[in-house]
Amino acid sequence: MGVIVKQKIPGPGNPWWIFIHWQGKRKSIKIGDKTAAENLASKIRERLKSGELQIEHSQSVLFGEYTEKWLTIYAETNLKHSTVKGYRSVIKTHLACFNDLPLKQITRALIKDLLYSKLKAGLSPARVTRIKALISSILNHALEDGLITTNPAIRLGRLIKTKDRKADIIPLTRDEAKTLLDTIQEHYPRYYPLFLCALRTGLRLGELLALEWGDIDFNGGFIEIRRAYVEGRITTPKSGKIRRVDMSKQLAETIRILKTERKKEALAKGWDGIPPLVFTNEAGRVIDHGNLRRRVFWKALEKAGLRRIRLHDLRHTFASLLIQQGESLAYVRDQLGHHSIQVTVDTYGHLVPGANRGAVDKLDNDKTTYGEKSGCV
DSSP: OEEEEEOSSOSTTOOEEEEEEETTEEEEEEESSHHHHHHHHHHHHHHHHHTOOOOOOGGGOBHHHHHHHIIIIIIHHHSOHHHHHHHHHHHHHHSGGGTTSBGGGOOHHHHHHHHHHHHHTTOOHHHHHHHHHHHHHHHHHHHHTTSOSSOTTTTOGGGSOOOOGGGGOOOOOHHHHHHHHHHHHHHOGGGHHHHHHHHHHOOOHHHHHTOBGGGEETTTTEEEEOOEEETTEEEOOTTSSOEEEEOOHHHHHHHHHHHHHHHHHHHHHTOSSOOSBSSOOTTSSOOOHHHIIIIIIHHHHHHHTOOOOOTTHHHHHHHHHHHHTTOOHHHHHHHHTOSSHHHHHHHHGGGSTTSSTTTGGGGOOSSOOHHHHHTOO
16 A cells, blocks of 8 residues: 555666555556656655545546646636636637546647647647646646546647747837827826836836835835736736836836825815825726726827837836846846746847847957958958
């Protein structure tokens, strides 16, 4: 009785297996190497002891049945509401074809056929990659539960050619950003502080909408990003961590003036003090992002004679302007709240001025040119 890790055929290069003997039932799981097998075996032992894991007859467990269990037990416990909502949508729209199949009958070939059909249907490589990642995550949990012996979705990502991150970057130039701000200040003055904050901090829209007065430190010259407003709910920032972003002098002064104006507005409208949110609609409540996009942002772009871009491109504009003036990618990463420098490099590395200029010159080992030596000047 228990969980044992060993090779069926001892020897270098041969796979390792986990053999589970529990309450009269037996399961075996094939794992590539000993370390991975021991790590998974440890998790299985803990879950068996706690009663969280039951050894079932995997042939009878359907993908749709298991997916619902995964959503309610794992996803809703560990992930954000917006993430779970997105997963439910993906499962309903793209994975329903697997619902009536037993988990063991979902093969690598079936998953490949599904992914390729989505690409042919016009879905972007990035969306198809997310579908693949979701299938893999669900099947990883089924593997840990002893319902399948391998995860057929592993290492399928290389079959999908994803679009370069750089292709999604459409920043405004410094002059275009100023033109946009001037236009908003003239035609939509209530929203000028919000858009100035977007272009001076690179905050995501949800972070801007959830910003509170207590997050702003005028003496220290920074803003703490503690929360985000997503899918009608207040949640943590995307990274899950609180971060500080520097506040420019212009932005600090603008927000000071905004606070004074908000006090006057609260008095005039009979509010019980100023709303806790920094940026609000005329009723003192959270701004609807759809209205902000359609009724303010896109109209301001049109009035300014600028191309239509996404609100998220203001974040890219902030990053690109920092890089163009010589700030390091590490600083940009910290301001944007990326979880790793690699994300920053992949997204904005091509914007670093002269990043590759002179690279080939370093290969030269003397100052003699071909013409000088051969007389062919």
